[in-house]
Amino acid sequence: MSFENKRKNLVENLIKRGVLIKKEVVNAMLKIPRHLFVPEGAISSAYLDSPLSIGFDQTISAPHMNAMMCEYLELKEGDKVLEIGTGSGYHAALCAELVAPDDSENLGHVYTIERHEELVIRARMSLKEAGYDKRVTVIHGDGTLGYIKEAPYDKMLVTAASPEKIPQPFKDQLKDGGLLCIPTGTKSFSQTLYVIKKKGDNYEIEKKCAVRFVPLIGRYGFERN
Numbered sequence: 426m427s428f429e430n431k432r433k434n435l436v437e438n439l440i441k442r443g444v445l446i447k448k449e450v451v452n453a454m455l456k457i458p459r460h461l462f463v464p465e466g467a468i469s470s471a472y473l474d475s476p477l478s479i480g481f482d483q484t485i486s487a488p489h490m491n492a493m494m495c496e497y498l499e500l501k502e503g504d505k506v507l508e509i510g511t512g513s514g515y516h517a518a519l520c521a522e523l524v525a526p527d528d529s530e531n532l533g534h535v536y537t538i539e540r541h542e543e544l545v546i547r548a549r550m551s552l553k554e555a556g557y558d559k560r561v562t563v564i565h566g567d568g569t570l571g572y573i574k575e576a577p578y579d580k581m582l583v584t585a586a587s588p589e590k591i592p593q594p595f596k597d598q599l600k601d602g603g604l605l606c607i608p609t610g611t612k613s614f615s616q617t618l619y620v621i622k623k624k625g626d627n628y629e630i631e632k633k634c635a636v637r638f639v640p641l642i643g644r645y646g647f648e649r650n
């Protein structure tokens with residue numbers, strides 16, 4: 426079966442399960458070649474709905490998790506997005522397709538931070554090959570500090586589990602009215618996904634579901650082992 430047909434089957438399955446709802450997210454998932462973002466040995470599994478190893482004890486999240494986070498964040502054209510935890514770069518590409526669909530420089534942009542330099546290099550290559558390198562900037566560093574240079578952000582997503590619901594730099598760098606999607610909990614996978622809306626000095630916190638993410642390691646995250 427072609428990659429395109431495998432992608433269609435995956436998307437149809439996510440729609441049937443009620444995970445994928447908005448047509449923009451459906452179209453973005455149908456378009457992005459996920460197989461370009463997984464290691465060569467895992468290409469045959471690229472369109473299964475499961476997380477896959479990308480080396481360095483890290484994973485590319487399962488497609489249903491990518492879809493859910495994009496739906497919850499209500500991403501729209503023009504949004505400036507900060508992702509903490511680039512990993513493979515796939516989720517950043519998905520966000521970019523939603524905030525800057527036609528590669529126009531006037532539209533939105535995705536900034537994404539990764540702590541493993543080797544993953545930064547690979548993600549940049551995959552994003553270029555898939556045509557998203559102008560819409561996504563990959564930064565090497567500790568994402569728990571956010572990325573002050575481009576703040577404030579309309580939307581922020583954290584793709585590793587944080588010990589705290591809203592680390593201070595994320596509070597400071599999220600726009601008023603902006604949304605943050607973040608998994609929090611323990612390092613041993615007892616975690617919950619939250620969507621948080623900033624309203625002035627207050628935060629509306631909505632609990633979504635139980636999740637399993639690798640830990641967020643950094644100054645405002647967990648300590649490195």
Ligand code: SAM
Pocket residue numbers: 483484485486509510511512513514515516517538539540541544566567568569584585638639640641642643644646
């Ligand atoms: N969004 C990714 C994708 O599409 O492939 C999946 C991310 S993976 C589940 C989580 C990533 O967060 C890992 O690559 C890990 O190295 C990274 N990470 C953990 N702590 C971090 C930090 N403080 N700053 C930046 N990246 C971090």
